[in-house]
Amino acid sequence: MEERTGIFAGPDPVAIAARWLEEAGPLEPNDPNAMQLATVDEAGMPDVRTVLLKEIEEDPGAFLFYTNYEGAKARQIEAAGGRCAFVMHWKSLRRQVRVRGVAAREDGAKADAYYASRPLGSRIGAWASPQSRPVEGRDELAALVEAADRAHGDDPARPPHWGGYRIAPQEIELWADGESRLHDRFRFTRPAEDAGWRWTRLGP
Numbered sequence: 001m002e003e004r005t006g007i008f009a010g011p012d013p014v015a016i017a018a019r020w021l022e023e024a025g026p027l028e029p030n031d032p033n034a035m036q037l038a039t040v041d042e043a044g045m046p047d048v049r050t051v052l053l054k055e056i057e058e059d060p061g062a063f064l065f066y067t068n069y070e071g072a073k074a075r076q077i078e079a080a081g082g083r084c085a086f087v088m089h090w091k092s093l094r095r096q097v098r099v100r101g102v103a104a105r106e107d108g109a110k111a112d113a114y115y116a117s118r119p120l121g122s123r124i125g126a127w128a129s130p131q132s133r134p135v136e137g138r139d140e141l142a143a144l145v146e147a148a149d150r151a152h153g154d155d156p157a158r159p160p161h162w163g164g165y166r167i168a169p170q171e172i173e174l175w176a177d178g179e180s181r182l183h184d185r186f187r188f189t190r191p192a193e194d195a196g197w198r199w200t201r202l203g204p
């Protein structure tokens with residue numbers, strides 16, 4: 001099988017994705033860690049939205065983002081037994097990472113620490129925002145923020161309805177732009193989390 005070299009080098013696609021994200025950091029105008037997270041609702045209808053990838057854990061490999069556990073994406077993730085997918089595309093690098101996997105809540109010490117590291121306004125916002133539910137207008141939102149501010153003060157604890165998801169990847173595809181649309185695509189799979197990754201080149 002043809003060897004993977006250069007930007008594709010290495011046995012672990014999670015580590016390669018982490019390398020690519022680091023490379024994209026100084027090149028992207030905004031949010032190099034933005035990922036488009038796909039879920040399906042209970043009728044099987046797909047849904048997708050952007051969230052921010054906050055951490056890549058390298059062993060055994062996982063991707064973390066944070067959100068409201070009462071919003072649509074959380075409901076969809078949980079109803080699907082955690083199954084979800086995401087894609088990251090860096091226009092500056094002309095590269096793409098696709099991941100399919102299973103998400104599980106990270107609502108322990110790591111979520112507490114990340115919550116505590118956020119600016120106060122964001123911490124209050126996490127208490128105040130009824131994510132994915134209708135609001136009457138900005139006035140209602142402002143009133144909810146004011147109430148949360150009064151209730152939780154200057155050092156709010158992490159809300160029970162807010163925390164992380166850790167996506168354990170089952171399949172990762174690394175893609176890089178090639179000449180004449182002959183892009184490079186490598187798909188990695190592993191039979192279990194503690195097994196090594198196998199890979200194959202795919203037609204573009």
Ligand SMILES: Cc1cc2nc3c(=O)[nH]c(=O)nc-3n(C[C@H](O)[C@H](O)[C@H](O)COP(=O)(O)O)c2cc1C
Nearest residue numbers: 031034049050051052066067068071072073074132
């Ligand atoms: C650049 C960008 C970053 C975002 N980051 C997050 C995030 O990290 N977590 C989150 O819950 N929503 C984030 N959002 C908002 C989501 O895209 C979405 O509107 C919200 O989470 C509600 O999604 P849902 O109704 O499918 O649950 C972000 C939006 C953008 C455009």
